[in-house]
Amino acid sequence: MATGDLAAGSILLLQTVFGMLGNFSLLYCYLFLWCTGDRLRTVDLIVTNLIVANIFILFSAGFCSPMTTFGWNCLKSGSACRVFAYLRGVGRGASIGITCILSVFQAITISPRNSRWAELKVKALKCVVPSIILCWVVNMMLNIIYPIFVTGILSNKSITNRKSFKHCSAVPNDRYGETYAAMMSMPVVFSFVVMILASGSTVFTLYRRKQRVQNVHRINGSSISSAESRATKTILLLGLKDWNV
Template sequence: MANRELVVGLIFLTKTTVGILGNFSLLYHYILLSFTDYRSRSTDFIHKHLTAANFLALLCKGVPQTMAALGWKHTFSHFGCKLLFFLHRVGRGVSIGSICILSVYQAITISPPNSWWAGLKVKAPKYIVPSIFLCWMLQMLVNIIFPLYVISASSDKNSTNEKNFGYCSSVRHERTTDSLYAVLLSFPDVLCLGLMLWASGTMVFILFRHKKRVQHIRRTVSAKSSPESRATKTILLLVSTFVYFYTLSSIFQVILALSDNPGWILVNVTAMTAACFPTISPFLLMSYNSKVPRLLFAWRGNIKSPHLMRNM
């Protein structure tokens, strides 16, 4: 095994392990909550499905990519390759959709009473569950044609009719067909990205305007410690992280899709960038909800504190 393949395999192994453990820890947190008197928030349902989608994307991309980098390149059958690619695409799409739904819901929640969408505040929680399930269904329908041309990696290195992705391959098409196909698959993601940026920008604007209105009340409180500043920084952190990794991943995905003979470096860099956000997002959510470590500590110590449960 070449040294570069060993290094790439270890990178994939580390990133996949950290990401799976992070997402599993967040799911474990919500499982523990179901055994307590905690009243779940509306956003908890979104977080659960976001974590499940990230877990699915990492499992179906990171694990086989790690195996391929470490030398197990011809492990999966045609059906296995089709299933892995389909589930990864669905998980990636639901992850994007969940972030979009979360951003829009938060924008509606913090909107002022005199805004035109203030009437949605009462109805918004009722739409979360159907929106998430609709997201799963749409991603399954959009990506149903994705695995049709995916096949297992050929042992014939001289094959000129296949794009080799390491552990699986795909049949080559004309450049026009690949371009139209890329546009079709990218449209839901671009739509979600636009809605997310609009909602996040709206939240930042609302919080900034609110801070200006009440700053005369907080003469003695620094701007850095104000709730508006902390909420704005959290929103900017989540959105900027998502947009950065999604944009980077999309650029490499487009280059890979339009490449007739993708090289070893391009295939692995594309896979690495695709795994970045699913790996980091559970830790961002845990830092956003600082009560997660406290709940785990209380559970392990067999402590059922009413004060803790009331403040979750």
Template sequence: MTLREGATGVIFLSQTVGGVLGNLFLLQRYLLLYFTEHRLKSTDLILHHLMVANSLSLLSRGVPQTMAAFGLQDFHNDYGCKFMFYLYRVGRGMSMSITCLLSGFQAITISPRKFTWAKLKVKAPTYISSCIFMCWSLQILVNIIVPLHVTAKRGKKNMTQKKDLEFCSTNRVDAITQSLHVVLLLFPDVVCLSLMVYTSISMLLILYRHRQKVRYIHRMNVSSKSSTESRATQKILLLVNSFVTSYTLSSIFQVCISNSPKPSWLLMNFSAFMSLFFPAFCPFLLMMHDFQCPGSMSV
């Protein structure tokens, strides 16, 4: 094992362990809130599933990536590779879906009475559980095609028809089949990203209009609920922007890898690092802002 491999392994190990512990810490706080108060607010429930999705992504991608960085590349058989890639795709898709749901729900929550979304304010909380269930179902079904072309590297004599994925490999397919797979896998992502951008812009406009209205009002006359919702919205916007940035960079690297017959070591590892950045960073972003701690906010 070279110094470069060891340093890379330490980075992935720190990212994976730190991220998993951070997500589990927040997850147990939400579970404690549920068992002590026997209820979860809508945002609590959404973030609860976000922590689960983040942990799934980190364990299914971070652990094998760390082992591969330390030189343990032939530790998976075909079934192990298929299972790990499938779990990662489901976890990654759920992180996107849940972040999109959180952004949309907050936009509806802070919308003024005359706004278009105001009619959904009362009904929105009752739809949260159904929306989360639909997100899980969609990701589980859509990503079934992912394991079909993923195989282990060990024991494969002919690698000319396969593309190296560091610790696994994937079968090369014709252009038409690959295009169909890309469309099927990217369509939910494009929809979620579009909704996140739309709701983020809407929340920014709502916050701007709100500040314009209260600019000349004395601070003591501004309702605490309005101030709380404003702070919560700003933190959700930061969370969404972090996700969009990391996802965009990760997607760019993935496109480069897909179009390269033999991706470089640096490109593959930096792509893996960016794909794990949001799941690992998300819980610490929430903890830094003391976001949604039990009893701290009522959104």
């Protein structure tokens, strides 16, 4: 075993373990608050579903690759390939979609009272739960192709009608492949476009609010804390995270 592969596998495994611990800790906190009778805010509900999607991604993509480096292949059977591929696809799509919902909700929440977004604040609270459910259902339906076509790596090398991946293989379907790829890409592209628009609107609103507050404090001769700047950085980092999913 090469030293570089061992080091890379160890780093990836540590990142996955710490990521799982962090997400499970946050999920436990939200579930504890819910079980004790505390009413969770709408943003807490969105974040809870985002945590579950991240756990799916970490569990399906973060364990098998580093464990293969240590000599244990957890994807030998076709069933394991199907389950891990399906969880990764559903988790990735749900993570992008729920982050889009979070971006839109934040843009509506912080919008000024005299803006067009302000009229949607009440309606947005009613649409959050159906939007999250729809996001999960759509991704579970779109990724159903993985349990159908994905299987384990075959020992028979003479078989040419299978596309081999690192740990699994799949039967390519030239007739419906492009159509299915377009169907998989459309929700992702739509989510990113909406996310960019919502995040841009949020950043613009925070910038204008900061400018107004700065003008008020400049007149009064006092300093201002940069809470809006920190919120803007958080929004931008959230968007960058989903580009790397």
